Amino acid sequence: MSSNTKSTWDWEIVPQTTWLGTSVSELWSYRHLVVGLVRRDFLLSYQQTVLGPLWMLFQPILTLITYVLVFGKLVGISTQGIPPTLFYLTGIVLWNLFNDTFLANSSTFRDNAHIFSKVYFPRLVVPLAQLSNQLIRFSIQFFLLLLIMAYYVIFTPWPAPSLLKLAAVPIIIVLIASMSLGLGMTVSVLTGKYRDLSYIISLGIRLLMFLTPVVYPINYVDEKWRWIVQLNPLTPLFELFRLLMLGQGLVTPGQVAYSLVFVGVVLVMGLLTFNKQGDKLIDVI
Amino acid sequence: MSDTVIKVEGLSKVYRLGTTGTGSLRQDLQHWWTTSVLKKEDPFFHVPTGEAKSSDGKNQLLRALHDVNFEVKQGEVWGIIGNNGSGKSTLLKIISRIVRPTRGTVRGKGSISSLLEVGTGFNPELTGRENIYLSGFILGMNKHEIRLKFDEIVAFSGLERFLDTPVKRYSSGMYVRLAFAVAAHLEPDILILDEVLAVGDAEFQKKCLGKIREVSQGDGRTVMFVSHNMQAVAKLCQHALWLQHGVVKEQGEVSQIVNHFLLTTQQNKTQQVWDAPDEAPGNEFVRFKSVELVPHLLTDNQALDIRVPLTVRFQMWNLTDNALLSVNMFLYTSNGDCILTVPSTAAVYDKGVIAGECTIPGNLLNDGSYFISYYVMKDTVPLHDFESCLSFDLEDYRGGESGWSGKWWGAVRPLIPFHLALKEPVLQ
Numbered sequence: 001m002s003s004n005t006k007s008t009w010d011w012e013i014v015p016q017t018t019w020l021g022t023s024v025s026e027l028w029s030y031r032h033l034v035v036g037l038v039r040r041d042f043l044l045s046y047q048q049t050v051l052g053p054l055w056m057l058f059q060p061i062l063t064l065i066t067y068v069l070v071f072g073k074l075v076g077i078s079t080q081g082i083p084p085t086l087f088y089l090t091g092i093v094l095w096n097l098f099n100d101t102f103l104a105n106s107s108t109f110r111d112n113a114h115i116f117s118k119v120y121f122p123r124l125v126v127p128l129a130q131l132s133n134q135l136i137r138f139s140i141q142f143f144l145l146l147l148i149m150a151y152y153v154i155f156t157p158w159p160a161p162s163l164l165k166l167a168a169v170p171i172i173i174v175l176i177a178s179m180s181l182g183l184g185m186t187v188s189v190l191t192g193k194y195r196d197l198s199y200i201i202s203l204g205i206r207l208l209m210f211l212t213p214v215v216y217p218i219n220y221v222d223e224k225w226r227w228i229v230q231l232n233p234l235t236p237l238f239e240l241f242r243l244l245m246l247g248q249g250l251v252t253p254g255q256v257a258y259s260l261v262f263v264g265v266v267l268v269m270g271l272l273t274f275n276k277q278g279d280k281l282i283d284v285i
Numbered sequence: 286m287s288d289t290v291i292k293v294e295g296l297s298k299v300y301r302l303g304t305t306g307t308g309s310l311r312q313d314l315q316h317w318w319t320t321s322v323l324k325k326e327d328p329f330f331h332v333p334t335g336e337a338k339s340s341d342g343k344n345q346l347l348r349a350l351h352d353v354n355f356e357v358k359q360g361e362v363w364g365i366i367g368n369n370g371s372g373k374s375t376l377l378k379i380i381s382r383i384v385r386p387t388r389g390t391v392r393g394k395g396s397i398s399s400l401l402e403v404g405t406g407f408n409p410e411l412t413g414r415e416n417i418y419l420s421g422f423i424l425g426m427n428k429h430e431i432r433l434k435f436d437e438i439v440a441f442s443g444l445e446r447f448l449d450t451p452v453k454r455y456s457s458g459m460y461v462r463l464a465f466a467v468a469a470h471l472e473p474d475i476l477i478l479d480e481v482l483a484v485g486d487a488e489f490q491k492k493c494l495g496k497i498r499e500v501s502q503g504d505g506r507t508v509m510f511v512s513h514n515m516q517a518v519a520k521l522c523q524h525a526l527w528l529q530h531g532v533v534k535e536q537g538e539v540s541q542i543v544n545h546f547l548l549t550t551q552q553n554k555t556q557q558v559w560d561a562p563d564e565a566p567g568n569e570f571v572r573f574k575s576v577e578l579v580p581h582l583l584t585d586n587q588a589l590d591i592r593v594p595l596t597v598r599f600q601m602w603n604l605t606d607n608a609l610l611s612v613n614m615f616l617y618t619s620n621g622d623c624i625l626t627v628p629s630t631a632a633v634y635d636k637g638v639i640a641g642e643c644t645i646p647g648n649l650l651n652d653g654s655y656f657i658s659y660y661v662m663k664d665t666v667p668l669h670d671f672e673s674c675l676s677f678d679l680e681d682y683r684g685g686e687s688g689w690s691g692k693w694w695g696a697v698r699p700l701i702p703f704h705l706a707l708k709e710p711v712l713q
Contacts, residue, residue, distance in 0.1 A: 009292075013382055013391040029427070036422040040408060040415070047410045047451075118405045119423055120382040282384050283300060 017279040022122035030125050037129035038136070056140045060092050067092065071215045080217055082246050083152055086145075090245050091214035093141045094238060097173070098180045099205060101134040105184025106201055108274075109192030109281055116282060123278050124271075127188075131181050138173070149245070165244040172241050179233070179263045182270030189277045193284055213238045218250045230255065233262035288394065290475060290507050291357040291380065296389035298350040298375050298531075349375040350531045353389070357524075359474075360505040362497075364518035364539060366546050367528035373511045376528065377401060377479050380509070395474025395507075398425055402479070404464035409453035413444060413463055416452050420467050434470045442466035462489060469496045476500060478510045497521055516681050519543050547588035553578070553677040562602045567669050570608065571661050574600040574638060576674045578657070581647070590682040591652050591698060597675065598642040599659060606635045611662045614643060617673075619654035624696050631662070651698040652681040 046052040067088040071077045079087040105127050109116065112126055152158040191198045212234045221229050229235050236255035243249030350372045357363055365373045378384045380391055381399035406423035407416050417438055421431040431438075439445055442463045444455075452460060478497070498521060501508045512518050518525060518539065525542035527534045535542050555578040559565035565572040579596040580589050587593070597614060611631035616624045627643050656676040661669040681693070 008394070009392040010394045011392070011397075013379060013386065015386050015388055017385060030422075030425075032426075032428045033422040036419050040411065040419055043415065044408065044410055115406055115423065117378075117383060118401045119399065121423065121425065279385050 017276050022124055022275070027122050027124060027128075030121055033121060033125050034129045034132060037126065038132050041129070041133050042136075056137050057144055060089065060096060060141050060144065063092050064089050067215055077216045077220060080219070080248060082242075082248055083156070083158065086149060086152060086158075086246060087217075087242075088215065089145050089148060090242055091238065093138070093145050094172075094176060094241050095209060095212065095214045096141060097134060097138040098176050098234065099209070100137065101131055101177060101180035102184045102187075102205065103202070104130040104134060105181060106187040107191055107198060108185070108188040109278065110188075110195065110198070113192070123274065127181060127185055127274070130184075131177060135173075135177065142173075145245075159247070161245055161247060169241065169244050172237050172244070175237055175259065175263050176234070178267045182263070182266035182268070185270035185274040186266070189273050189281060192278075192281045208232070208234075211235075213242075217242070217248070233259045288359045289356045290359045290395055291391065291393045291509075293353055293355050293380070293391050294389055296350055296353040296376070296379065296391060297348070297387050298372070298379060298384070299387045300347040300349055348531050350379075350386075350528075353528075353531075353533050355526055355533065355536055357475075357507060357509065359507055360501070361524055362501045362508045362522045363510065364522035364525040364543075365509060365511045365528065366513075366515070366518060366525055366543065367534075368550070370530075371528040372531040373528055374401070374479055375531075377477050377509065377511055381477050393475065396425070397475040397477065398471045398473035399477035400424075400468045400471075400479070401477070403461050403468070407452060407460070407464055410451055412451055413448045413455070416463065417467055420464065424468065424471055425473070426471065430472075438466045438470050441469060458489070465489070465493060469493075469500075472504075473506070475507045475509070478508065480511055480513070494521065515543050515547060516683060520683070541586070544586050544588045547680050548586070553589065554675055555579075555677060557674060562604070565602070566671055566674075567601070570603075570605050570663060570668055571610070572602045572604065573659070573671055573674070574602055576657075576659070576671075578675045578677055580677075588680045589677060590680040591650060592647045592682055593679075594644055594647040595677070596642055596644045597657060598640070600638055600640045601661070603634050603636055603639050607633060609633050609664050610639070610668075612641055613660040613662065615658045615660060616645070616650075617656050617658065618696065619656070622696065624650070624655070631665075648700045649697055650679055651693055651695055652679045654678045 042053075046055065049055065051058060064085065068084050071088070072079070072084040108123075108126050108130070116123065149161070153160045187197075187201060191201065211229055211232045213229065218226065218229060218235060218239055236251045236259045239249035239251040240256060241249070243251060353372075353376065365376065367373050375384070377399065378401065379386050380393075381397070381401065383399075383401075404420070406420040408419065411419065417435065418428075418431055422428075439448065442459075442465075444459055444463055447455065447459065452463070455463070494517060497508060497510070500506050501521070508521075510518070510522065522539045524537065525539040525546075526536045527542050527546050535545060556576070557573075558575040558577075559573065562572045562574075565574060567573055575598075577598045579598065581594045581596065582589075583593075599612070601612075603610065609631055610633075612629045614627040614629075616626075618624060629641060654676065655678075656673040658673055659671040660667065661671070
């Protein structure tokens with residue numbers, strides 16, 4: 001919506017959809033809705049469950065146990081001196097952030113079609129609420145990671161990470177969150193139009209996990225095939241995350257720059273497709 | 286007070302049918318392959334029903350709205366009427382910013398809230414209290430506003446005891462009451478309503494209408510309102526917009542528009558004439574020549590409503606001499622219940638045309654659909670039964686202010702005076 005300064009009208013509805021979709025001030029006036037939606041999703045996930053919000057911790061712990069047993073013991077992937085618990089948990093926590101934010105956003109139009117077709121609010125509110133929701137979950141899981149790290153620092157000779165390095169971690173979190181948000185918003189337009197695409201998406205994201213150094217370090221991969229994993233823009237970020245948290249990771253500034261550019265492109269693309277195509281999508285869903 | 290708050294100019298909406306929105310990627314790819322690469326007919330191309338028109342033989346277009354223009358001034362209550370599929374809901378959706386128009390603009394002043402459905406954003410798993418907040422947010426209220434009105438909303442819904450129960454355990458009536466309670470406490474400058482009154486029981490509908498009247502009259506807010514309940518439209522609105530196949534058929538003062546609309550929707554069979562006895566219904570003794578229903582309308586534009594006296598006439602050929610004939614007229618409701626019988630006196634007639642008529646007085650029947658049958662008797666033996674030869678719809682009319690605008694019960698509705706008086710005043 002654009003307001004025409006020449007006339008005395010407050011608002012104007014025109015056929016053209018805009019790339020930005022909404023103004024910042026309008027978005028701000030809907031901040032309560034973002035909070036409301038986050039609250040709703042939080043309440044809904046743990047309605048009529050035994051453990052309630054504790055699942056946020058149980059899920060990564062159970063995954064961790066599985067990974068330690070399967071990849072650590074059975075397959076025997078070397079974690080290169082890092083305690084397997086710490087190694088896998090850093091991967092799991094960061095992967096959960098990417099995976100959950102992406103999947104939650106990728107079905108925005110499909111899941112909210114009934115609301116979108118009945119009431120207006122800036123559509124961007126929904127992805128923002130999803131992102132906030134996932135960031136809260138991530139913070140809790142990240143806190144678990146810090147606790148376990150503290151245990152290793154105190155009770156084993158494992159060296160404490162430098163605070164300067166830890167201070168750089170939020171940058172990686174912002175980059176991962178932005179990438180999953182951008183990709184998720186782009187895909188949400190596609191799944192809104194083509195429902196069968198969501199099957200491919202969930203399969204694709206599972207495959208992507210194995211192309212990301214979540215359960216293995218990058219230098220475990222044979223040099224001949226390493227470029228495939230390094231083509232994945234998530235790889236430098238995961239390696240950098242481990243480098244900052246655990247002191248080990250194989251990453252070059254060039255690779256990080258590649259990821260940065262990718263995040264920028266994907267985020268802009270996501271915002272633009274979401275706003276421009278999302279308006280048209282209401283006619284179809 | 287007479288500021289224009291909504292100005293709609295040249296508004297059109299075209300929906301594309303058939304080619305897009307097949308819903309699956311495989312189908313769209315197949316469509317692209319066959320039409321663009323193989324240059325063949327589209328496998329998913331089916332001619333849709335409705336007001337579709339083909340622009341260039343490639344795309345089927347549904348013209349939901351075409352060149353709609355109108356202006357709404359502040360404090361006015363507009364009713365939007367029209368048959369199903371006439372574009373009413375599309376118009377409201379465009380003004381509510383849910384869908385984009387294909388051409389034209391809508392400009393306006395002030396905040397706008399739309400209520401296209403009762404309970405948008407309600408989540409069955411959450412409690413009543415949480416849903417009040419959530420749906421309030423979705424409808425555009427902020428936390429402060431909701432907190433201020435919370436008690437009022439709860440009191441309006443009458444669900445104090447169930448506030449902390451998940452909404453999924455509510456009865457459907459409770460659900461609707463809570464949802465409407467939230468919506469009723471919105472305070473936009475412009476309120477948009479679509480068929481909200483179609484849900485809920487009579488009591489609830491009354492409450493809704495009262496609230497709408499309060500909103501529009503008390504606070505000078507502007508309301509646009511789609512309904513199929515012509516009584517509600519006539520009562521609440523000053524202005525009406527009549528849409529037909531996406532085009533504005535008429536707009537202006539409400540009673541006139543509602544009357545014109547009702548006149549076109551009435552599917553009355555008010556006359557049947559046969560030229561020759563051979564084709565006419567009947568038997569070797571009698572055959573009907575004509576049947577006719579003549580309403581005594583007060584003005585040309587009056588709709589056929591419950592006040593109108595109706596004269597029912599018939600003519601029949603009597604094919605035998607010296608026949609003792611009598612004719613009964615039966616009036617049925619559309620359900621087949623007989624409302625009344627009008628018997629004629631029996632008399633002896635020779636060959637020729639027999640004519641008869643009787644008049645059903647106005648202010649006797651309730652609103653609804655009726656049909657008339659004739660029953661011819663000869664020597665007290667049934668001779669011919671001419672079933673449902675005439676049919677008509679009577680529209681509702683409310684003159685006196687009774688406050689009630691739901692469906693009036695009962696088969697008949699004569700004007701029976703009813704006096705109430707205070708007999709034993711309590712002495713102070």
